[in-house]
Amino acid sequence: MLDLQWVREHPDQVRNAMARKGLENTDVVDRLLEADRTRRAELSELQEAQARSNDVSREIGELMKSGRKEEANDRIAETSLLKKEIREREEAARAAEATVNALLLEVPNIPHETVPDGSGAKDNEVVGEFGERRKFDFEPLPHWEISENLGLIDFDRGSKVTGAGFPFFVGPGAKLERALIAMFLDLASDEGGYTEIQPPLLVNEDSARGTGQLPDKEDLMYEVPRDELYLVPTAEVPVTNLLRDEILESETLPIKYCAYSACFRREAGSYGKHVRGLNRLHQFDKVELVQFVKPEDSYETLETMRDDAERVLQRLGLPYRRLLMCTGDMGFSQAKKYDLEVWSAGQERWLEVSSISNFEAFQSRRMRIRYRPQGQQKTEFVHTLNGSALALPRTVAALLEHYQQANGTVLLPEPLRPYYGADTIG
RNA sequence: GGAGGGGUGGCAGAGCGGUUGAAUGCACUGGUCUUGAAAACCAGCGUGCCCUCGCGGGUACCGUGGGUUCGAUUCCCACCCCCUCCGCCA
Numbered sequence: 001m002l003d004l005q006w007v008r009e010h011p012d013q014v015r016n017a018m019a020r021k022g023l024e025n026t027d028v029v030d031r032l033l034e035a036d037r038t039r040r041a042e043l044s045e046l047q048e049a050q051a052r053s054n055d056v057s058r059e060i061g062e063l064m065k066s067g068r069k070e071e072a073n074d075r076i077a078e079t080s081l082l083k084k085e086i087r088e089r090e091e092a093a094r095a096a097e098a099t100v101n102a103l104l105l106e107v108p109n110i111p112h113e114t115v116p117d118g119s120g121a122k123d124n125e126v127v128g129e130f131g132e133r134r135k136f137d138f139e140p141l142p143h144w145e146i147s148e149n150l151g152l153i154d155f156d157r158g159s160k161v162t163g164a165g166f167p168f169f170v171g172p173g174a175k176l177e178r179a180l181i182a183m184f185l186d187l188a189s190d191e192g193g194y195t196e197i198q199p200p201l202l203v204n205e206d207s208a209r210g211t212g213q214l215p216d217k218e219d220l221m222y223e224v225p226r227d228e229l230y231l232v233p234t235a236e237v238p239v240t241n242l243l244r245d246e247i248l249e250s251e252t253l254p255i256k257y258c259a260y261s262a263c264f265r266r267e268a269g270s271y272g273k274h275v276r277g278l279n280r281l282h283q284f285d286k287v288e289l290v291q292f293v294k295p296e297d298s299y300e301t302l303e304t305m306r307d308d309a310e311r312v313l314q315r316l317g318l319p320y321r322r323l324l325m326c327t328g329d330m331g332f333s334q335a336k337k338y339d340l341e342v343w344s345a346g347q348e349r350w351l352e353v354s355s356i357s358n359f360e361a362f363q364s365r366r367m368r369i370r371y372r373p374q375g376q377q378k379t380e381f382v383h384t385l386n387g388s389a390l391a392l393p394r395t396v397a398a399l400l401e402h403y404q405q406a407n408g409t410v411l412l413p414e415p416l417r418p419y420y421g422a423d424t425i426g
Numbered sequence: 427g428g429a430g431g432g433g434u435g436g437c438a439g440a441g442c443g444g445u446u447g448a449a450u451g452c453a454c455u456g457g458u459c460u461u462g463a464a465a466a467c468c469a470g471c472g473u474g475c476c477c478u479c480g481c482g483g484g485u486a487c488c489g490u491g492g493g494u495u496c497g498a499u500u501c502c503c504a505c506c507c508c509c510u511c512c513g514c515c516a
Contacts, residue, residue, distance in 0.1 A: 039476095043476055043485085044476060047476060047484060047485045048484085048485090050485060050486085051485070053497085054497085056496065057444075057445095060444085060497070061444040064444075073496095075496070079496045082496090
């Protein structure tokens with residue numbers, strides 16, 4: 001969420017930002033400002049009444065102490081009306097506060113000035129294309145056929161046991177998955193300097209709210225209502241919430257975490273060839289990067305974090321491209337976001353495998369993650385960033401397709417071999 | 427799951443119905459002293475919100491939410507979390 005006081009002082013910038021993000025209706029801003037006026041008026045009235053009440057109580061205390069019991073009793077008799085007033089005003093102030101908070105949660109983050117305007121995927125800027133798309137002297141197969149032929153993934157039994165989108169990885173398929181996770185984590189921790197985290201896979205409501213999955217996107221998450229918990233849609237949720245409600249020492253920044261987790265997403269919606277095979281699952285593996293940085297560093301960090309994610313694709317030798325997301329395709333909480341898409345040789349299309357975002361203080365304000373700048377009493381909100389490095393299923397798809405051979409086997413890229421324990425699958 | 431103990435400021439730790447935002451110690455900041463440093467001494471030192479151009483003032487906050495009371499950190503109820511013991515369990 002944005003800073004209420006800032007919104008109060010810059011309503012036009014907020015309206016402008018919403019328009020850039022393609023939100024026609026900016027009257028939330030007006031409703032918010034109005035609600036804020038109401039809230040402050042109610043609060044003043046309440047506090048004034050409380051001040052009077054405190055004065056009376058103090059007097060009564062003094063009278064009691066000096067033994068003037070009857071005078072005290074007279075004063076006590078006078079208080080009932082004031083008590084009633086306070087009770088009512090408390091109610092009103094609370095309601096006003098709740099209205100303001102609810103409206104504030106409806107206001108999206110402000111896009112950074114370097115973010116291109118646009119209304120959807122077509123307006124994203126392709127900032128660069130890297131690596132060579134392989135030329136095949138045979139017809140490359142899509143990954144679902146490769147995995148079928150080699151017995152890597154069992155989609156049908158996954159459907160039987162759980163449902164569509166919950167495949168079994170079997171034998172070499174399972175081993176490949178494990179190898180990639182280990183390799184990605186090593187890259188992030190040993191080379192990238194990220195501290196490795198194994199987070200819980202269930203989070204409570206406060207955490208889901210903290211990273212912005214609630215209140216709006218509850219359809220995204222699987223829920224365990226009996227215990228009021230949610231299955232994580234990404235490690236971003238537990239790992240960012242790790243520092244919720246904390247005040248960090250300035251010297252500890254930047255804080256860099258990497259985490260592997262299974263991710264659970266309901267993804268209600270489209271079916272068809274674009275979700276075939278590994279393209280879209282309800283449960284998948286991902287290694288996520290999260291950073292907490294000083295505000296002045298966050299845009300530089302966005303670039304280095306993007307480099308960290310790209311390095312994984314480079315190490316795997318997979319062709320990919322980098323997209324700078326436009327205002328309309330960016331999402332509610334982000335100020336700036338890159339996507340990385342890997343080339344799928346068997347499907348001949350780009351697959352999103354990573355998304356790297358700067359949230360500025362939008363998340364940290366909600367989560368109250370602050371730090372104390374050197375030589376300063378007042379705390380400030382840190383900036384948070386996160387990025388995938390990488391999401392596994394589509395990476396696996398591209399990997400199998402890119403490195404498939406005419407005889408049906410897959411020749412793994414050199415850096416992956418020690419993790420997999422062999423050069424070839426099949 | 428059962429029994430007991432506990433949750434107070436950055437940390438440690440008092441308070442247990444009245445002017446307590448909260449003793450004390452440590453940490454931190456400024457000053458005195460010193461050639462310099464340490465020690466010592468003096469002073470300051472929580473957060474949110476509201477009002478104010480500013481000085482400043484007000485209000486709320488002692489795990490969370492309710493209740494009793496003129497007044498609650500202090501009493502009552504519910505919930506959450508932590509610790510110890512028992513049970514169960516990978």
